[in-house]
Amino acid sequence: MNVVKAAPPSICGFKPRDVESGPPATATAAAKLGFVKVNESNEIKSLGLSCGVDVGSRGLRPIKAMEDQTVSVKTDRSAINGKNLRQMSTAGNSTNIVWHKCAVEKLDRQRLLQQKGCVIWITGLSGSGKSTVACALSQGLHLRGKLTYILDGDNVRHGLNRDLGFNAEDRAENIRRIAEVAKLFADAGIICIASLISPYRKDRDACRALFPEGDFIEVFMDVPLNICENRDPKGLYKLARAGKIKGFTGVDDPYEPPLNCEIVLQQKGRDCVSPSSMAETVISYLEEKGYLQA
Ligand SMILES: Nc1ncnc2c1ncn2[C@@H]1O[C@H](COP(=O)(O)OS(=O)(=O)O)[C@@H](OP(=O)(O)O)[C@H]1O
Numbered sequence: 001m002n003v004v005k006a007a008p009p010s011i012c013g014f015k016p017r018d019v020e021s022g023p024p025a026t027a028t029a030a031a032k033l034g035f036v037k038v039n040e041s042n043e044i045k046s047l048g049l050s051c052g053v054d055v056g057s058r059g060l061r062p063i064k065a066m067e068d069q070t071v072s073v074k075t076d077r078s079a080i081n082g083k084n085l086r087q088m089s090t091a092g093n094s095t096n097i098v099w100h101k102c103a104v105e106k107l108d109r110q111r112l113l114q115q116k117g118c119v120i121w122i123t124g125l126s127g128s129g130k131s132t133v134a135c136a137l138s139q140g141l142h143l144r145g146k147l148t149y150i151l152d153g154d155n156v157r158h159g160l161n162r163d164l165g166f167n168a169e170d171r172a173e174n175i176r177r178i179a180e181v182a183k184l185f186a187d188a189g190i191i192c193i194a195s196l197i198s199p200y201r202k203d204r205d206a207c208r209a210l211f212p213e214g215d216f217i218e219v220f221m222d223v224p225l226n227i228c229e230n231r232d233p234k235g236l237y238k239l240a241r242a243g244k245i246k247g248f249t250g251v252d253d254p255y256e257p258p259l260n261c262e263i264v265l266q267q268k269g270r271d272c273v274s275p276s277s278m279a280e281t282v283i284s285y286l287e288e289k290g291y292l293q294a
Pocket residue numbers: 125126127130131153154157166170171172174175195196197198199234236245246247248249253
């Protein structure tokens with residue numbers, strides 16, 4: 001039997017950081033919580049007063065604090081003998097980085113929230129109603145007890161993306177960063193609603209590629225330019241027509257409508273479809289695809 005000696009346990013074996021980072025997934029991690037013995041049959045024997053979490057099954061069950069209790073924990077031997085060094089990887093400009101896995105995973109969070117994490121990507125011209133539908137959708141889901149978060153292009157440009165402008169390269173980076181943030185939200189189990197013009201097909205397709213099949217739900221606000229321009233709530237079309245804003249989408253910059261998106265919300269002619277009925281269309285889709293349950 002190998003004896004792994006670690007720092008003596010605090011009152012309950014957890015330090016605040018251990019609580020934040022979740023329960024131990026391996027014998028090594030468990031050892032950090034106190035004195036433990038690891039035997040050949042993958043059992044950890046607690047030697048001191050400690051409490052832990054049974055990670056042997058997918059559902060996490062807290063273990064009561066008891067003295068000299070033996071708990072079965074699935075240990076990853078490669079984590080103990082250092083074989084996991086093979087998982088070193090390179091991502092972008094970062095080299096020698098290792099993905100750190102936690103025992104509490106997306107499925108656990110989804111079970112807690114009783115929903116599935118995903119991104120609803122709303123694309124369309126300025127003034128087409130993206131932000132309005134995003135809010136109506138968030139409200140509609142909130143009323144059903146579902147957790148959402150909106151990433152609005154305008155708003156994110158006030159902080160995270162304040163260094164970016166509107167040339168094609170900056171728009172691509174704006175969209176890429178928002179997609180990466182949306183991916184984190186979806187991993188948290190949250191229904192993330194991204195509303196931004198995202199005018200280029202290739203940029204939207206690159207976002208889609210970041211997500212598992214089905215989790216990127218593209219919604220096209222199919223509203224003709226003349227309606228958007230008549231609305232002009234911020235007076236930007238007027239400024240663009242007057243030549244005071246250069247490279248304005250739909251005026252002197254392109255917008256490429258989606259070819260194969262999941263949902264089209266159309267506003268044509270005199271018939272006015274309300275934002276809440278548009279939101280209901282999206283909610284029905286989520287219900288049908290099983291996103292509103294774990
Ligand atoms: N040149 C130009 N073209 C288009 N839009 C412009 C421009 N300059 C400023 N704005 C305002 O910025 C909002 C669009 O930001 P996004 O982050 O959604 O744009 S993009 O996806 O990066 O293309 C957009 O907000 P919405 O009207 O809500 O779409 C505009 O208010």
